[in-house]
Amino acid sequence: MQTFNFLKPNRSNIKNYSIIGSFLVLVSLIDVISNAFLKINLTSFLPGSITTLFPLITGLIGLNMMRIDYSGNKTLDLLNKNINTNNFNALLTLLILFSIIKALPQSLSWMIFDATISGDSKDACTGTGACWTYIKVWFRRFMYGMYPNEFHWRINTAFILVIAFGFVGYFMKENLKKYLALYYVIIYPVIAYLVIYYLISGGSFGLQWVETGAWGGLSLTFIVSFFCLIFCFPLGMIFALGRRSSLPAIKYISICYIEFWRGVPLITVLFMSSVMFPMFLPEDFFMDKLVRVIIAITLFEAAYCAEVIRGGLQSLPRGQYDAAKSLGMGYWKMHIFVILPQALKLVIPGIANTFLALVKDTPLIFVVGLAELAGMLALAKTNPKWLGFAMEGYIFASIIFWIICYAMSKYSYNLEAKYKTER
Amino acid sequence: MNNIIKKFIPQILAILFVVLIFGFLTMNAQTNMDNRGIDFGFGFLSQESSFDVQFSLIEYSGSDSYARAFLVGLLNTLLVSFISIIICTILGVIIGVARLSSNYLIKNSAAWYVEFFRNIPLLLQIFFWYYAALRALPLPEKANAWFGVTYMTVKGYYIPAMVWENLNIFLYCGLAAIIAIILLRNYANKLRDNEGKQIPVLLYSISLLIVLPLLSFLFGGVSLGFELPELKKLSKISYIYEGGISLPPELIALVLALSLYTSTFVAECVRAGIEGVSKGQKEAAASVGLTPNQVLKLVIMPQALRIIIPPTTNQYLNLTKNSSLAAAIAYPDLVLVFAGTALMQTGKAIEIVSITMLTYLSISLTIAAIMNWYNKKIEIKEK
Numbered sequence: 001m002q003t004f005n006f007l008k009p010n011r012s013n014i015k016n017y018s019i020i021g022s023f024l025v026l027v028s029l030i031d032v033i034s035n036a037f038l039k040i041n042l043t044s045f046l047p048g049s050i051t052t053l054f055p056l057i058t059g060l061i062g063l064n065m066m067r068i069d070y071s072g073n074k075t076l077d078l079l080n081k082n083i084n085t086n087n088f089n090a091l092l093t094l095l096i097l098f099s100i101i102k103a104l105p106q107s108l109s110w111m112i113f114d115a116t117i118s119g120d121s122k123d124a125c126t127g128t129g130a131c132w133t134y135i136k137v138w139f140r141r142f143m144y145g146m147y148p149n150e151f152h153w154r155i156n157t158a159f160i161l162v163i164a165f166g167f168v169g170y171f172m173k174e175n176l177k178k179y180l181a182l183y184y185v186i187i188y189p190v191i192a193y194l195v196i197y198y199l200i201s202g203g204s205f206g207l208q209w210v211e212t213g214a215w216g217g218l219s220l221t222f223i224v225s226f227f228c229l230i231f232c233f234p235l236g237m238i239f240a241l242g243r244r245s246s247l248p249a250i251k252y253i254s255i256c257y258i259e260f261w262r263g264v265p266l267i268t269v270l271f272m273s274s275v276m277f278p279m280f281l282p283e284d285f286f287m288d289k290l291v292r293v294i295i296a297i298t299l300f301e302a303a304y305c306a307e308v309i310r311g312g313l314q315s316l317p318r319g320q321y322d323a324a325k326s327l328g329m330g331y332w333k334m335h336i337f338v339i340l341p342q343a344l345k346l347v348i349p350g351i352a353n354t355f356l357a358l359v360k361d362t363p364l365i366f367v368v369g370l371a372e373l374a375g376m377l378a379l380a381k382t383n384p385k386w387l388g389f390a391m392e393g394y395i396f397a398s399i400i401f402w403i404i405c406y407a408m409s410k411y412s413y414n415l416e417a418k419y420k421t422e423r
Numbered sequence: 424m425n426n427i428i429k430k431f432i433p434q435i436l437a438i439l440f441v442v443l444i445f446g447f448l449t450m451n452a453q454t455n456m457d458n459r460g461i462d463f464g465f466g467f468l469s470q471e472s473s474f475d476v477q478f479s480l481i482e483y484s485g486s487d488s489y490a491r492a493f494l495v496g497l498l499n500t501l502l503v504s505f506i507s508i509i510i511c512t513i514l515g516v517i518i519g520v521a522r523l524s525s526n527y528l529i530k531n532s533a534a535w536y537v538e539f540f541r542n543i544p545l546l547l548q549i550f551f552w553y554y555a556a557l558r559a560l561p562l563p564e565k566a567n568a569w570f571g572v573t574y575m576t577v578k579g580y581y582i583p584a585m586v587w588e589n590l591n592i593f594l595y596c597g598l599a600a601i602i603a604i605i606l607l608r609n610y611a612n613k614l615r616d617n618e619g620k621q622i623p624v625l626l627y628s629i630s631l632l633i634v635l636p637l638l639s640f641l642f643g644g645v646s647l648g649f650e651l652p653e654l655k656k657l658s659k660i661s662y663i664y665e666g667g668i669s670l671p672p673e674l675i676a677l678v679l680a681l682s683l684y685t686s687t688f689v690a691e692c693v694r695a696g697i698e699g700v701s702k703g704q705k706e707a708a709a710s711v712g713l714t715p716n717q718v719l720k721l722v723i724m725p726q727a728l729r730i731i732i733p734p735t736t737n738q739y740l741n742l743t744k745n746s747s748l749a750a751a752i753a754y755p756d757l758v759l760v761f762a763g764t765a766l767m768q769t770g771k772a773i774e775i776v777s778i779t780m781l782t783y784l785s786i787s788l789t790i791a792a793i794m795n796w797y798n799k800k801i802e803i804k805e806k
Contacts, residue, residue, distance in 0.1 A: 082527035089526045096528045249434035253441055263787035264780045265744035271762050272780070275772045279455050280448040360544040367751055374546055381554065391555040398543045398551065405542035 017065050018076055024062025028055035032098050037105050056094060063090040122386055134389040135396050138380050142396070145216015145371055154207065155219050158199035162192045162226070185234050189227070196223065212290040216371040218400065224294055224372070225359045231298040232358070233351070236305025241335065243306065244313055254306070261303035266361055269296050274368040293365050301358045308350035312343035345419045352412030356405055363401075373397050452773065467769045468493070474764050476755045478671050489765055496760035497782065503677050503756065504743040510682035511742065512735075515689025522694045533690070541687040546748055548684055553676035553752045563654060564662040572651055578663065580670040581652035588646045596639040603635070604628045673754035677746065685742045689735055696731035697723070729801055736794045740787055747783070757782060 032055045034040045043054045063084050066076065083093040114129025117136060125131035135142070144152050165188060169180055200223075203209040215223070242254030261269075273296035274289065281287060316339060324334040344351075363374040371379060377393045380386060456463060468490040475485050480498045483491060521533035540548070558577060561567070566576040574581040587593070604627075611624045639645045652667035700723050708722040709715075749756040750763055762779045766772060 082525070085525055089524075089529075093526060093528050096532055247430060247434045250437050253437055259788070260784065263784035265747040265758075265783055267747045267750060267758055268762060268776065268780050268783065271758070272776050275766065276776045279452050279773060281455075282451050283455060283458065356542075360542075363544045363546040364748070366546065374544075374550060377550070390550075390558065394547060394551040394555050398547055401544050401547060402539070402542045406538065409542070 014068055014072070017068060018073065021062045021064070021066030024058045024065065026062075028057075028059035028062065028094070029097070029101075031055045031058075032101050036102050055098065056091075059094045060087070060090060063094070125389075130392050130395075131389055132392065134380075134386055134392050138376075138386070138393075141217060141380065142373060142376050143217045144219050145376060146214040147210060147216065147219075148208075148214070151202075151208070151210065154199045154202070158195050159219070159222065161195045161199070165191050165195070184230070189230050192226070192230070212288050215290070217376050218373050220290075220365075220370065220372040221359075221362045224290075224297065224362050224365060227294045228297045228301055228358055228362075229355055231294075232301040232305050232354075235298065235302035237309055237340070239302060239306035240309035240313060243310055258303045258306050261300050262307070266297070266300055266364055267367055269300050270364060270368050272296065289368070290370065293368060293370060297358070297361065297365075301354060301361075304354045304357070305351065308347050308354055309343065311350060312345075312347035313339065315346055316343055348416045348419060349412060352409065352415070356408055356412075359405060359408065360401070373400070461770065463773065465774055467771055467774070470769075472765065472768070474768065476760055477753075478674065478755055489761075489769070492765055493757070493761050493778070496755060496757035499754070499760070500743070500746055500749070500756040500758075503674060503681070503749065503754070504739075504746045507678050507681040507685065507742055507746070508739050510678065511685040511689055511738075514682060514686035515735075516693055518686060518690035519693025519697070522690065523697060537687040537690055540683050543684075545680060545684050545745055546751060548680040549676055549748055549752055552679045553673065557672045557676055562662070563664055572649075574652060574664060576664070577672070578669075579672050580675055581664040582668050582670070583649040583651050584666070584668045586648040586650055588648075589644050592643040593636060593639050593645045596635045596643065597632075600631045600635040603631050607631070671754070673749070673752050676752060677749050677754050681742055681745060685738055685745075688738045688741075692731050692734045692738065693727075695734075696727040696729075699730045700726045725801075732801075733794065733798055736790065740790055743786060743790075744783060 043051045110129050114127045116125045117132040124133050239254045242250050245251050273292040324338040366375040381390050469488050472489045472492045473485045479495045483495045518533045521529050524530050560577040563576045566574045614620050650666045652664040655665045708718040747758040750759040766775045
């Protein structure tokens with residue numbers, strides 16, 4: 001006859017324990033699920049406080065009973081090892097599971113089941129859920145700002161062209177590859193600038209002129225971060241080398257530059273570019289606000305870039321420098337062919353982080369009156385026809401930025417793995 | 424000769440370049456200011472500011488000077504940074520440790536928390552909390568009491584204010600407790616080094632910290648009362664809480680966004696620090712007979728902290744600088760009060776923007792200097 005020892009599982013009653021344990025856990029989960037999804041309280045016959053704690057208590061007892069070392073059941077062992085190593089872990093596991101289950105129906109119904117997407121005015125949104133109609137109607141504004149609707153193809157074409165020119169480096173012939181850096185540092189920015197100037201700004205070739213004040217939305221975010229990215233990297237490299245230079249004047253100029261920009265917040269830099277910088281320009285010289293902002297962000301991020309690159313330079317062993325010197329290489333030859341290729345490989349994650357920070361900083365240009373995505377959201381939010389949809393707008397923008405940034409960080413991991421060499 | 428040219432030509436060129444740029448810019452500024460009839464100077468700081476600030480830690484009204492407005496802004500910046508740093512440290516440590524948990528669910532929830540909050544621009548997060556999340560809170564008259572005495576409403580968070588009597592005696596007692604603890608620790612260290620005896624320092628310290636201030640209540644005539652926020656009718660439909668301390672929604676949104684965002688970075692620092700201590704250290708410590716607590720306290724933490732602290736300080740600095748985003752939701756911080764309102768009123772763009780930047784710069788450099796000193800102190804001293 002099987003004896004049922006309630007205190008301690010042993011070889012003979014493992015099965016009973018695991019079955020009763022999993023049953024209890026199941027009961028607690030069913031209780032929470034029915035409570036959350038179907039709004040049925042299965043344990044309403046119990047007194048108040050016990051009702052709320054019931055699933056937690058049963059779940060804990062169940063997990064405690066299930067916790068059997070080397071039970072022989074693979075699934076059970078796996079479960080125990082991963083989510084049920086001790087009572088504290090079991091408690092946290094249950095709490096996480098319960099909060100996910102509790103939050104799921106509310107957020108799902110708000111975001112999907114009760115949400116509206118049909119129609120094209122606020123009146124369509126009568127339900128209790130989200131109003132995605134708002135996003136649908138404003139979508140073009142969020143993407144292109146106040147840029148005239150009929151010219152949106154110009155922005156799209158410009159972006160496709162810029163991306164296409166960016167890929168040219170991949171298809172360059174082997175004997176041209178040595179000019180790759182030259183292409184990306186000097187020729188490519190010029191091409192990109194010309195493309196964006198002639199296509200998006202227009203004014204010639206029969207294209208109507210659109211002033212930068214009308215640019216906006218996500219496309220402006222892309223334009224600003226693109227130019228800042230390609231300019232801040234070479235500039236950062238110069239200052240990184242400068243800070244490591246043996247010539248005191250160059251070294252201290254670089255240190256001052258880097259420490260100054262790293263010490264001030266970007267928002268004050270933007271303020272400076274919009275209110276203080278015009279004072280420092282010659283009288284009849286006009287510089288577009290967008291250009292000023294791009295210069296400001298580039299100068300700012302270059303300092304961070306420089307510090308990251310300096311980290312890479314510092315982590316190279318002295319032997320590399322000595323070996324290059326003993327081959328008779330000069331300063332520039334040594335850095336271009338020996339030091340920088342290795343150092344830049346090392347700092348890929350850091351550079352990627354800087355670029356990520358840059359992309360995340362671009363919404364800040366909102367404070368100087370350029371309406372990129374965050375700015376357009378603020379505009380849409382105060383539109384009298386569309387009051388009260390701030391939540392949808394910010395969730396939409398957050399999702400877009402999240403996807404961009406997450407993709408960038410994943411890509412940097414790939415890049416890091418690709419260029420990882422044994423050292 | 425060749426060497427000298429190589430050394431001096433680039434330096435002279437660099438210096439010349441910098442001088443030329445600065446010269447060009449100041450010359451332009453000079454002519455521009457002359458043309459517009461603006462004169463350069465910091466005299467405006469003592470003038471009457473004649474604007475009001477919504478939220479201030481010190482007494483401030485429109486009749487005070489611009490210098491005082493600057494101080495109000497600076498204090499507000501420091502306040503929001505201070506609160507956020509505390510919260511983000513607590514959250515960051517919890518999440519960082521959770522990322523190393525053996526529990527699959529905890530580990531992954533922590534990882535997703537980090538991925539989620541790190542990849543959304545801070546400004547959007549601030550906007551989300553301020554314009555979307557906090558606007559969904561109830562009106563003052565419909566708010567439920569949290570913990571019985573605090574009210575979270577759309578107009579802000581109302582908490583009871585503390586009314587002290589003989590506060591200075593209480594503070595002296597606290598100071599005395601801290602001094603006593605330092606002396607006790609020194610004594611305990613000496614005892615351990617010389618005689619090998621251990622005394623439970625932590626227990627004694629905590630009891631000292633409780634007992635001495637408690638004594639001040641019993642014998643020092645210190646008393647503490649609470650002023651509770653009370654609902655008051657302003658007009659037919661508008662209510663407001665009076666009494667107590669009210670934290671404006673701008674502050675709450677800012678603290679939430681800053682601490683959630685920065686906590687992800689702190690969490691990564693903490694994780695890297697704990698992972699950076701080699702497993703052999705832990706095993707070696709356990710094999711000489713230290714208890715798990717001692718292993719953590721005496722072996723793991725000192726080494727992990729050495730890795731954690733420098734990047735974490737960097738994050739604190741970033742947080743302080745990021746708090747300037749407050750200007751976007753009209754929280755009266757340094758940037759909004761000084762580089763915003765004061766600049767609009769006086770038109771002294773160059774002076775005001777430079778003062779603002781220099782203030783942030785000096786905060787950064789001071790903390791960086793302290794951190795460098797601390798790093799030097801704790802770095803491994805090889806014999």
